[in-house]
Amino acid sequence: MASKKGKSKRHHKPAEKARKPRHHTSGKKHKKHEQKKREYIKTSIKGLDDLFEHGMPKGASILVAGGAGSGKTILCLQILTNAAREGKKCLYMSFEEPEERLREHMDDFGWPVREFEKQGKFLIKRFSSFDIAKSIDALLAKERGELAIDYTPVVLPEGFTPDIVIVDSLSAISSAFVGKEDNYRSYVEQLFRYFERMDSTAFLITETEQIPTTFSRSGVEEFLADGVIVLYNIRKGNIRENAIEILKMRGAKHMKKIVAMQVLSGTGIEIFPEQEVFSKI
Numbered sequence: 001m002a003s004k005k006g007k008s009k010r011h012h013k014p015a016e017k018a019r020k021p022r023h024h025t026s027g028k029k030h031k032k033h034e035q036k037k038r039e040y041i042k043t044s045i046k047g048l049d050d051l052f053e054h055g056m057p058k059g060a061s062i063l064v065a066g067g068a069g070s071g072k073t074i075l076c077l078q079i080l081t082n083a084a085r086e087g088k089k090c091l092y093m094s095f096e097e098p099e100e101r102l103r104e105h106m107d108d109f110g111w112p113v114r115e116f117e118k119q120g121k122f123l124i125k126r127f128s129s130f131d132i133a134k135s136i137d138a139l140l141a142k143e144r145g146e147l148a149i150d151y152t153p154v155v156l157p158e159g160f161t162p163d164i165v166i167v168d169s170l171s172a173i174s175s176a177f178v179g180k181e182d183n184y185r186s187y188v189e190q191l192f193r194y195f196e197r198m199d200s201t202a203f204l205i206t207e208t209e210q211i212p213t214t215f216s217r218s219g220v221e222e223f224l225a226d227g228v229i230v231l232y233n234i235r236k237g238n239i240r241e242n243a244i245e246i247l248k249m250r251g252a253k254h255m256k257k258i259v260a261m262q263v264l265s266g267t268g269i270e271i272f273p274e275q276e277v278f279s280k281i
């Protein structure tokens with residue numbers, strides 16, 4: 001069995017050249033954004049919104065890529081907390097950590113997750129990527145290599161349509177599909193389409209090298225994603241500094257710099273747009 005996150009993944013051979021997805025729909029989505037007045041979301045994370053002219057486009061699918069411990073989970077939990085505070089419906093799909101561990105992370109920062117859950121606007125759900133891989137296998141065997149257009153990749157409680165979704169992480173999902181990369185691509189395409197149908201803004205975590213050169217395992221994710229946010233954990237002598245970069249964001253003007261980020265005990269992430277960080281990439 002593939003080891004939990006990390007190790008085996010990071011030493012994987014370089015991602016093979018990405019194939020264009022069969023059901024690539026983000027072009028359509030793009031048009032939809034252009035026709036109606038574009039709406040943006042704000043994260044209310046100190047400094048993060050300042051990296052954008054207006055914000056991130058509502059309904060976008062955004063990769064959050066970074067090495068181990070670079071802050072991917074905390075950043076996403078904080079985005080979700082601030083959205084819940086605005087009354088938005090939030091879903092955290094965990095393929096790595098158990099639900100209770102995620103609640104405890106949130107407790108550490110004083111984010112009232114249990115209260116949000118009671119109010120019915122916050123759902124943390126753990127999934128097994130191995131179960132998903134097995135069920136996709138069975139489905140594809142029946143459906144001659146293509147998942148049906150209306151395939152539902154995640155079963156949610158009835159009536160729960162999230163405004164914001166976090167997937168933690170695509171890397172954990174992909175590790176269950178080793179040797180079946182086509183099945184993985186097929187599943188990921190359906191996942192993106194599903195969020196698009198629900199009009200949810202999605203943040204999808206991918207684990208990379210500490211200084212990444214590619215931002216996802218198969219490359220298909222980068223085709224499908226509207227945005228890529230990169231988190232860095234850069235070594236400077238004997239310390240490491242956190243940094244963040246908006247690598248791309250379709251339909252939004254943004255700063256193109258790597259800037260400092262900090263995880264502060266008790267309060268969470270803060271970003272310093274004026275503080276540029278340089279690394280020997």
Ligand SMILES: Nc1ncnc2c1ncn2[C@@H]1O[C@H](COP(=O)(O)OP(=O)(O)OP(=O)(O)O)[C@@H](O)[C@H]1O
Nearest residue numbers: 067068069070071072073074075108263264265266
């Ligand atoms: N309660 C806390 N207070 C202050 N700093 C913290 C706290 N919890 C975690 N951190 C710091 O934040 C870093 C980022 O943690 P996080 O779990 O978000 O990383 P990640 O990118 O999701 O890692 P992984 O690849 O292991 O999933 C940790 O490595 C730690 O240095």
Ligand SMILES: [Mg+2]
Nearest residue numbers: 072073074168
């Ligand atoms: Mg994490």
